[in-house]
Amino acid sequence: MRYEYLTGNIAIAEASIVSGLKFYAGYPITPTSDIFEHLARELPKYGGHVIQFEDEIASINAVVGASWACAKAMTATSGPGFSLMLEALSLAVITETPLVVAYVMRTGPSTGVPTRSGQYDVLQSTYGFHGGLVIPVLAPSTPQEAYDLTVKAFNISEKLRTPVVLLSDAVVAHTYGKVAIRERSEVEIVDRSKPSTPLSEYRPYDPVDGLVPPMACFGEGYSVLVESLTHDERGYYAPRSDAQRKLMWRLYRKITESSGKLFDYSSLYLDDCDVALVSYGSTALSTQVAAKTLRERGVRACSLKLKTLFPIYEEGISKLLKNVEKVFVVENNVGLYYRELRGILKDRDVVSVPLIDLDVPLPQEVVGVVDKWL
């Protein structure tokens, strides 16, 4: 292990290499392009490939293809690019293709203020694609978390055979920080499980004894079907309600039933707290400091930073906040994730703190809003 001084973006690029990334396809977009540039320089040294395609649609489709060739694959983009990728993300969901999308949010809608920050796309990151399922979403707030959560994103994608979104933002992208860089041997790396059946008996979408089917790749001798139509365990088109029901519930359950295992958070003063400030991404930096400021003034405040945003671990979040009187959900948008949390915390007083800032909100801004409710 060694320490480096990196931005959130470069931490993502470095962590993807240690995670075993072998294929990156992308189209440049602010504020993600330095992930692309760093990988273009560094990944070939580790036997990987970096390709710029004509747009984001081609990029994500190439990533899907690379993953089926057994390469750990990734792309990075921002709002307008992610919108273009949604159709192929849906393809990745039904074909159960492991891949990682680093989604670095900027101010929107549309081109908005392209160089500045925001958290407007938190719901789009998981609900944006068509088909009504859930993609795991992880949100870093520092370069170190960007590094650690990138490794985690690759592991989740491989373990559950799913696309995973690493949801950063323009502030985290450009924040510098001390990052512990680990060698491959120092990091737990998960690889997709491989079929152990004879070639003639392999059924590419048969989960065998769980919810996630072992995955054979092109070129390994197995007959591999990459089927975007509703399919049975063999991968054959099955336009029947029973097949659709079976497939949908398995795809849904393999993500949602893992919510406890995927859940990641950090907190301050949670054991001794009346007023909880819940946040994620760069805004969590502001709420941590705001919680300290409020405590200095005698308010029993705490902060809860959610690093896993989806699937939502309802039981876990509810339990963490069980002794809290009031919950403030602080975010740099019109109050989007608040809508997710208020359903879980029905018996608690949950208040939305929607801040709209082009930069990281200042802690005093958070304190100012919370003050009005106390």
Added chain:
Amino acid sequence: MRVEVLIAGRGGQGILLLGHILGAAIAKYTDLHVLGSEIYAAETRGGDSRVDLVVADREEEADFIKVAKADIALFMHQLQLDAYRDLVRDGATVFLDKSNITNIPQRNWRIYLEPYTDIAEREIGSSRVANIVALGHLVKITSIVTPEAIEKVIEEIVSREWIDLNIKAFRYFLVR
């Protein structure tokens, strides 16, 4: 221990390089934790350049990317001193480039006023290393990081042809 550092000047004065060298030296070669941010105007020269660092011995204390009240500040130009002086706390250690600053506000600061740009030009041979002359002074007075750590980072990130000039600039105050 938690220290906020503010470094500001005009575009072209090497503020971002100075801040990066300091941040990298702390991150790579000390047990301290650091978070920081950079801002700069889009134009190549003349606009605001500013680096904020929050340095702490515990990771959870390096908790924000902008200074609220700087404990250590370095201003390389009058414009940024005027713009950001309220971000510097009472009792702070403040370094000012006398070559570009004439109007010093009445504050309860511990002020070090030296003509970094003139020194760089006359004593080192290029006004372009005024930033590193100032960094040497800041490191000598505050001991926030060892000179050896700074020199290692200079050797790692500065183009080979400019390393010697930067090391010479960095040592100007340290050997005095």
